[in-house]
Amino acid sequence: MDSPGLLRLRGVVKRFGNFTALKGIDLDIAEGEFFTIVGPSGSGKSTMIRLLVGMDEVTEGEIWLRDKRIDQTPANLRPTCMVFQSLALFPHMTVGQNIEFPMKIRKEAPAKRRARAEELLDLLRLPRRYYDKRISQCSGGERQRVALARALAFDPEILFFDEPLSALDYRLRKTLEKELKDLHTRTGKTFVYITHSLEEAMVMSDRIAIMKDGQFEQIAVADQIYSAPVSRFVAEFMGEVNLFPLRAGADGRIESPTLSVRPGVALSDLAPGHDGLLMVRPEYLRLADSGGSFDFTLSGVVHGEYALGSRIQYEIKTENGMVTVEKLREERLSAAEGQKVTLGFNAANTHFIGEAA
Numbered sequence: 414m415d416s417p418g419l420l421r422l423r424g425v426v427k428r429f430g431n432f433t434a435l436k437g438i439d440l441d442i443a444e445g446e447f448f449t450i451v452g453p454s455g456s457g458k459s460t461m462i463r464l465l466v467g468m469d470e471v472t473e474g475e476i477w478l479r480d481k482r483i484d485q486t487p488a489n490l491r492p493t494c495m496v497f498q499s500l501a502l503f504p505h506m507t508v509g510q511n512i513e514f515p516m517k518i519r520k521e522a523p524a525k526r527r528a529r530a531e532e533l534l535d536l537l538r539l540p541r542r543y544y545d546k547r548i549s550q551c552s553g554g555e556r557q558r559v560a561l562a563r564a565l566a567f568d569p570e571i572l573f574f575d576e577p578l579s580a581l582d583y584r585l586r587k588t589l590e591k592e593l594k595d596l597h598t599r600t601g602k603t604f605v606y607i608t609h610s611l612e613e614a615m616v617m618s619d620r621i622a623i624m625k626d627g628q629f630e631q632i633a634v635a636d637q638i639y640s641a642p643v644s645r646f647v648a649e650f651m652g653e654v655n656l657f658p659l660r661a662g663a664d665g666r667i668e669s670p671t672l673s674v675r676p677g678v679a680l681s682d683l684a685p686g687h688d689g690l691l692m693v694r695p696e697y698l699r700l701a702d703s704g705g706s707f708d709f710t711l712s713g714v715v716h717g718e719y720a721l722g723s724r725i726q727y728e729i730k731t732e733n734g735m736v737t738v739e740k741l742r743e744e745r746l747s748a749a750e751g752q753k754v755t756l757g758f759n760a761a762n763t764h765f766i767g768e769a770a
């Protein structure tokens with residue numbers, strides 16, 4: 414990033430008694446960015462968001478918004494807004510009253526509030542007649558849109574989202590993921606989003622931060638995190654993956670206990686005398702039995718076949734454990750369960766992780 418971030422964290426530590434939940438976080442989020450924090454349960458995502466919105470205090474470190482230090486600013490005085498999984502709408506009020514709530518607090522005139530509420534209904538693609546509808550009469554997806562409209566009515570500098578879609582069913586979640594991305598583009602606001610779901614993060618975000626044990630393991634654009642993870646943890650967290658131990662001899666020749674390596678193959682990140690893990694995503698493995706030349710090959714037996722909608726996943730049992738292969742339905746493997754197969758892949762479709770097996 415060229416310009417300094419809109420939101421900056423410097424050395425942020427959060428301790429609960431003897432337990433350190435955040436271990437010195439440095440982070441810059443750019444204005445207008447869709448920034449997503451992903452991580453397993455207990456990694457510190459909610460703790461981080463709570464500090465950012467002012468629901469909890471930092472133990473050490475600083476949080477800056479533009480040129481103002483905000484870590485000591487009470488939540489209600491921060492120009493940020495939070496959208497929760499639980500929505501926190503007022504169920505006995507109408508859609509219009511909910512959306513207008515922040516403007517009412519600001520003591521804006523009724524006509525102005527109404528006009529803005531209608532604009533926000535349009536923006537969230539809710540019919541204007543919903544203005545008088547009670548929240549209790551709205552569906553889950555509609556409530557989610559009302560909550561977003563209300564959050565935007567605060568006109569915050571940054572919107573924080575704490576797993577807002579996790580309680581919804583799969584189809585609705587998929588629809589709202591796209592709507593949120595679209596909303597982000599149309600409003601130009603800065604979105605900071607936390608989720609367990611990698612897919613959600615991949616669909617929507619400009620950048621993704623992978624959190625582990627109170628620290629960021631990697632921060633990058635989705636593609637890079639998927640194809641060039643910095644560690645085994647990130648590789649495995651970012652979906653199905655095959656990892657093979659590998660080492661380069663003093664002469665640079667690559668050796669592997671599990672793979673046959675074509676002589677002359679080189680990996681730019683693997684220096685002579687070093688070892689690590691070779692990563693290949695399941696979609697890059699091919700059947701090598703019918704010919705073709707591959708940098709790496711291995712043999713196994715087809716153990717299982719699983720339909721994943723448009724794709725099919727295969728488990729291939731090898732001497733050194735299970736290998737996962739994924740194909741589009743129309744590229745189904747011509748091998749039945751129990752059949753012996755040779756798989757191949759090329760160095761160009763791999764990524765080397767300099768981490769011991």
Ligand SMILES: Nc1ncnc2c1ncn2[C@@H]1O[C@H](COP(=O)(O)OP(=O)(O)OP(=O)(O)O)[C@@H](O)[C@H]1O
Pocket residue numbers: 429432434452453454455456457458459460461609
């Ligand atoms: N008030 C608290 N007192 C003591 N420990 C806490 C407190 N809040 C959080 N923790 C601990 O801090 C760690 C991080 O919790 P946090 O809720 O931030 O994780 P998370 O990544 O949001 O998890 P999840 O995805 O399950 O919500 C956990 O080990 C949790 O037990």
